[in-house]
Amino acid sequence: MEWIKESKFLRATLLIVLLGLLGWLSPFFPLKVIVAFLGILIFAFVLREYAKHLAGFIVLGIILFLIPSSANYYSHIILENFQNWLHLPFVSEVLREVKPSKTLQLPPKLSIERVTNVELRFVDAKEIRVPEELTVSSFDEEIRISGGLTNRKYVIEIGNQGLKELRVDGTAISLTGDCSIELLDINGSAINLKGKMVVQRLYLDGTGVNASGSFEGDTLYADGTGVNLKGEIAFETVRIKGTGISFDLTLINCKSFNVDGTGVNGKVTHTGQGNLFVRANGTGGKITVRNQSNAEIFVESSGIRVVRE
Incomplete structure (x- = not known):
């Protein structure tokens, strides 16, 4: 064991692995966040002598943070296998998924509030299906869903026919499927968005924000x-x-693309008819810009290197 004591790198690696196991096994999501960033800080401190760019560590931080955040939704599958092998009855109870069991008529407006872990699925229907454990309050043109336990993941199926506005406020939020609505406003610690969505106004505000797929509308704001x-x-x-x-994005008929961050690493490909204005502000990083249109790309940058291809 002397070789471990003499190697600062190995000691830090073991500490990061232990922190990772703690965050992965914990059902309390804020603890996952704290553990993830502790691991990032330790890793950056140990390798600081090799660091050339601050942006590299920050982008690495995104990867190290978003992977545990996403794993929060799937780790119960692995843990349930441990339960079958080790006969641990508490595992499935801690991470139990609660499927929808109650069907309601879908209103134009839907709000989901104070639900710790929720998986939202857009389906081709005019109804909404929710678990019985959640509290449902109905108003003239709106339904509000709230409640639930912190050690549950609630699955809600939302019809994409007739819905105009969807607001979600929670801790771990996953949204998948296809939809066409006027407003989508999501606020949470870990946000995962995937699908083909037409949203006139799309707002994503969270500690970790991960979105992939095809998105169309007037305004996109991610913070x-x-x-x-x-x-x-x-x-x-x-x-x-x-x-x-x-980010790695193909911009279709986009007029204004604004990025403001400490560490930025991304690629944008401009397609469409009109000119594109790119404004980038940050401490460090690189943005690669590709122009596959007949229009112009105008760039204003401070602290971030912009490369045209």
């Missing part, structure tokens, strides 16, 4: 400690703000 975006974006105005920002 988070770690922001990771990938796919096709057809918004006139895009604004991304965060500490660590990573």
Whole structure:
């Protein structure tokens, strides 16, 4: 064991592994967040002598943070296998998934509030299906869903026919499927968005924001400690703000693309008819810009290197 004591790198690696196991096994999501960033700080401190760019560590932080955040939704599958092998009855209870069991008529407006872990699925229907454990309050043109236990993941199926506005406020939020609505406003610690969505106004505000797929509308605003975006974006105005920002986007008929972050690493491909204005502000990083249209790309940058291809 002397070789471990003499190696600072190995000691730090073992500590990071232990922190990772603690965060992975913990059902309390804020603890996962704290553990993830502790691991990032320890890793950066140990390798500081090799660091050339601050942005590299920040973008690494996005990866190290978003992977545990996403794993929060799938770790119960692995843990249930441990339960079968070790006969641990508490595992499935701690991470139990609660499926929808009650059907309601879908209103134009839907709000989901104070639900710790929720998985939202857009389906081709005119109804909404929710678990019995959640509290449902009905108003003239709106349904509000709240409650639930912190050690449950609630699955809610939302019809995409007739819905105009969806607001979600929780801790770990996953949203998948296809939809066409006027407003989507999500606020949470870990946000995972995937699908083909037409949303006139899309707002994502969270500690970790991860979105992939095809998104179309008027305005996209994403704000988070770690922001990771990938796919096709057809918004006139895009604004991304965060500490660590990573993206690989194809912009379709986008007029304004604004990025404001500490560490930024991304690629944008401009397609469409009109000119694109790119404004980037940050401490460090690199943005690669590709122009596959007949229009012009105008760039204003401070602290971030912009490379044209």
